[in-house]
Amino acid sequence: MIPLPTPQQLRYLTALAEFQHFGRAADACAVTQSTLSAGLLALERQMDARILDRDSGKRVMFTPLGRELVERARHALQALTAMVETADASRSPMSGRLRLGVIPTVSPFLLPRLMPALRTAFPALRLFLREDTTRNLVEDLGNGRLDLALLALPCACAGTDTMKVARDPFFAALPPGHKLASQSIVTAAALAAESLLLLEDGHCLRDQALSACGVERDDGPGGEYAATSLHTLAQMVAGGLGVTVLPELAIKAGLTDGTGIVLRPIAGDGAYRTLGFAWRPGAPRAAEFRALAPVLAGVVAG
Numbered sequence: 001m002i003p004l005p006t007p008q009q010l011r012y013l014t015a016l017a018e019f020q021h022f023g024r025a026a027d028a029c030a031v032t033q034s035t036l037s038a039g040l041l042a043l044e045r046q047m048d049a050r051i052l053d054r055d056s057g058k059r060v061m062f063t064p065l066g067r068e069l070v071e072r073a074r075h076a077l078q079a080l081t082a083m084v085e086t087a088d089a090s091r092s093p094m095s096g097r098l099r100l101g102v103i104p105t106v107s108p109f110l111l112p113r114l115m116p117a118l119r120t121a122f123p124a125l126r127l128f129l130r131e132d133t134t135r136n137l138v139e140d141l142g143n144g145r146l147d148l149a150l151l152a153l154p155c156a157c158a159g160t161d162t163m164k165v166a167r168d169p170f171f172a173a174l175p176p177g178h179k180l181a182s183q184s185i186v187t188a189a190a191l192a193a194e195s196l197l198l199l200e201d202g203h204c205l206r207d208q209a210l211s212a213c214g215v216e217r218d219d220g221p222g223g224e225y226a227a228t229s230l231h232t233l234a235q236m237v238a239g240g241l242g243v244t245v246l247p248e249l250a251i252k253a254g255l256t257d258g259t260g261i262v263l264r265p266i267a268g269d270g271a272y273r274t275l276g277f278a279w280r281p282g283a284p285r286a287a288e289f290r291a292l293a294p295v296l297a298g299v300v301a302g
Contacts, residue, residue, distance in 0.1 A: 003046055005043055005046065005047070005073075007077065008029075008039065009039050009040070009042070009043045010073040010076055011029055011077065012025065012029060012031075012039045012040050013069065013073045014070060014074050014077065014143075015028045015029050016060060017062065017067075017070040018143070020060045022037060022060070040052065047069075049069075050063050050065065051063060051065065051069060052066055053066075077144060078144045078280070082282070082283070085284045085285055094124065094291065095122075095124035096124070097126045098125055098128070098147055098148060098288075099145070099146045099147045099148070100127055100129055100130070100146070100148050100150060101129075101137035101140060101141070101148070101149040101150070102129060102130070102131055102149070102150045103131070103133065103137065103149075103150070103204065104132075104229065104230075105152065105199070105204075105205045105230055105250070106150060106151075106249065106275065107129070107131045107150075108253070109247075109249045109250045109252070109253035109255070110150075110249060110300070111129070112253075113302070114296060114299045115127065117299050118292070118295055121295050122292075130145075130146060133202045133204075134149075134152075134155045134156065134157065134203075135202065137149040138155075138156070138159070138160060138278065141160055141279060141280055142160075142280065147279065147283070147285065147289075148277055148278070148279050148289050149277065149279070150276075150296070151204070151275075151276060151278050152168070152205060152274065152275060152276075153276045154274070155278075156204075157278050160278040160279060160280065161278065161280070161283070162277065162278045163276050163277045163278075163290060163293060164274050164276040165274075165275050165276045165277065165293045165300075166274070166275045166276075166296060166297045166300040167272045167273075167274055168247045168249045168272060168273050168300065169247070169272045170208075170209070170245045170246065170247060170271040170273070171245070171246055171247075171251060171263045171265060171266065172186040172191055172245060172263065172265075172266050173237050173243060173245065173246045173262075174186075174261065174264065175237055175238065175239075175241075175243070175260075175261070175262075176238070176240075176260040176261070178262060180194070180243070181262040181264070183264060185264060185265050186264045186265070186266055187268075188212060188213045188214040188267065188268055188271070189214065191213045191245070192213045192214055194242060194243045195243065196209075196210075196213060196242060196243060196244065197226075197233055197236050197241060197242040197243065197244040198226055198233075199226060199227050199229075199230070199233060200226040200227065205247070205273070206226075211270070212245050212266060212270060212271045212272075213245065213266075230246065230250050230255060234246070234255050234256055234259055235259070237261055238256075238259040238260055245266070245271075246263070247273060249275075275296065277289055277290075277292070277293065277296075
C-alpha cells in the first residue's frame with residue numbers, strides 16, 4: 001500500500017501555509033517548532049517531493065507542488081472532520097461544539113438576546129464565537145476554522161450555501177434639527193443628496209446602505225468620512241457631520257439612545273438587509289444549521 005500522510009502532518013502543512021512562520025504554526029498545532037519541522041521533513045521524504053523552498057532564506061516559501069499539496073491537505077482535513085461531525089450529528093443532534101462567526105454590525109446588537117435563546121432551545125450546544133468582517137468569515141468557513149456564519153445578505157459569499165432568515169429594516173438617521181426630520185418618511189433620493197456617512201471598507205453594511213439610498217458609489221460630499229463601527233457612526237451623526245442609514249436591529253438595542261438622533265423610515269421596498277446563515281457546501285450539520293433559523297428569526301422579531 002502507498003504510505004499516506006497522517007492528519008497531523010496535514011495540519012502542520014496547512015498551519016505553516018496559514019501563518020507563514022514556523023513558530024506560530026507550531027503554536028497553533030500545540031507542538032514545538034522542531035516537532036513541526038521534523039514532521040514536514042518526514043512528509044517530504046515520505047512523498048519523495050520537495051514541498052518547501054529552503055533556498056529562500058528565513059522566509060517560508062512553498063514550491064509550486066507544495067502550494068498544490070497545501071490545498072489538497074485542506075480538503076483532506078475537511079473531509080476527515082466531516083466524517084467525525086457526521087457521526088456526532090447522528091448520535092446527538094444539536095449538541096457539541098459549534099464555531100459561529102458573526103459580523104460586527106450584528107454581533108453586539110443581537111448576541112446578548114440570541115445566546116440565551118439558543119441556550120434555552122439547545123442546552124447541549126456549545127457555541128464558540130468569532131466576530132469579523134464578511135470576507136474573513138467566508139474565508140474561515142472555506143478553510144474549516146468556522147462551521148457557520150451569521151451574515152447580512154446579500155454578500156460576497158460565493159462558494160457557500162446560504163439561508164435567508166429575517167429582514168432587518170433600515171432607518172434614516174438624522175442630526176437633531178435636520179431639515180429632513182420634519183418629514184414622516186424620507187426618500188432615498190433625499191438621503192443621497194445629503195452628506196452621507198458610512199462605515200469603512202470591508203463592512204458589507206457600507207454597500208447595503210449605499211444601495212438603500214440608490215447610490216452606486218460613495219463619492220458624494222460625505223465620502224471622505226468613514227466610521228469604524230456603528231457606535232462611531234451614530235456619534236458622527238449626532239455631532240452634525242452628516243446623515244446615515246442604521247439597521248433596526250441596532251436601534252432596538254439602544255444604539256441611538258441619548259444621542260438626540262432623529263430616526264425616520266425610508267420610502268420604498270428595498271430599504272432593508274437580510275440576516276442569514278452561510279456554511280460550507282455539503283456540511284454534515286446543515287440540517288442543524290437550518291434548525292437554528294427559527295430561534296434567530298424569533299429574536300430578531302422580538
